[in-house]
Amino acid sequence: MLALGKSSDSGSIAVTSQTHWDAIYRNKAPDRLSWYQPHLTTSLWLIEAAAPSRETAIIDIGGGQATLVDDLLARGYRDLTVLDLSPEALKVAKCRLGDAAERVTWRVADITRGALPAGRYGLWHDRAVFHFLVTPEQRTAYVRQLRHSLVPGGHLVIATFGPEGPTRCSGLDVVRYDADTLAARFDPDFERMSHQFETHHTPDGKPQSFLFAHFRRRVDS
Numbered sequence: 001m002l003a004l005g006k007s008s009d010s011g012s013i014a015v016t017s018q019t020h021w022d023a024i025y026r027n028k029a030p031d032r033l034s035w036y037q038p039h040l041t042t043s044l045w046l047i048e049a050a051a052p053s054r055e056t057a058i059i060d061i062g063g064g065q066a067t068l069v070d071d072l073l074a075r076g077y078r079d080l081t082v083l084d085l086s087p088e089a090l091k092v093a094k095c096r097l098g099d100a101a102e103r104v105t106w107r108v109a110d111i112t113r114g115a116l117p118a119g120r121y122g123l124w125h126d127r128a129v130f131h132f133l134v135t136p137e138q139r140t141a142y143v144r145q146l147r148h149s150l151v152p153g154g155h156l157v158i159a160t161f162g163p164e165g166p167t168r169c170s171g172l173d174v175v176r177y178d179a180d181t182l183a184a185r186f187d188p189d190f191e192r193m194s195h196q197f198e199t200h201h202t203p204d205g206k207p208q209s210f211l212f213a214h215f216r217r218r219v220d221s
Helices: 010-027 041-050 070-073 087-103 138-149 179-186
Strands: 057-061 079-084 102-109 121-127 150-161 192-200 206-216
Touching: 010 087, 041 121, 041 150, 041 192, 041 206, 057 070, 070 087, 079 087, 087 102, 087 150, 102 138, 121 138, 138 150, 138 179, 150 179, 150 192, 179 192, 179 206
Parallel strands: 057 079, 057 121, 079 102, 121 150
Antiparallel strands: 150 206, 192 206
């Protein structure tokens, strides 16, 4: 999980955010975090449908401690990158994977500012990062990074809080989306392929409305 603060100074934003998330990951067990799921079933289904080839280069944005990387490895995907702002989160994931962690590229970075390779990925996955970007500047930077690193014709699988979802998460403001407002953030370069709503229950049993969407980058964009 990755998010940005609201400071107007870009350096302060990154430092504040990393400090915030590192503290969360240090102080809570993975299965007590509000976004925890033992397996990201919907994400896995969408990824396998969009990118059946196990050679597809996949990047998981804000992957943190999530088990998505474990399950993708188990399904035979061979080119995986996990990016998160928090080194504490990635440390937990690496320890959990053991020797298999060497088969993954791990990147500690702010997704709006970190250097990403050009035209590197065939699929970009984001579960619950984009909705933390509350300013137009942050969202523009995110889309710029996405266009830079995702190949034309590549796929975006993204999940945000839906219209009935929380307005805050982990002490930070979020932006809620319906299918049309989310699609508008990626127009005109991305074509919406599908979307669905899902109710996630936190470890405390609280329901949260999520929107999952699959977009394809237009070949001529």
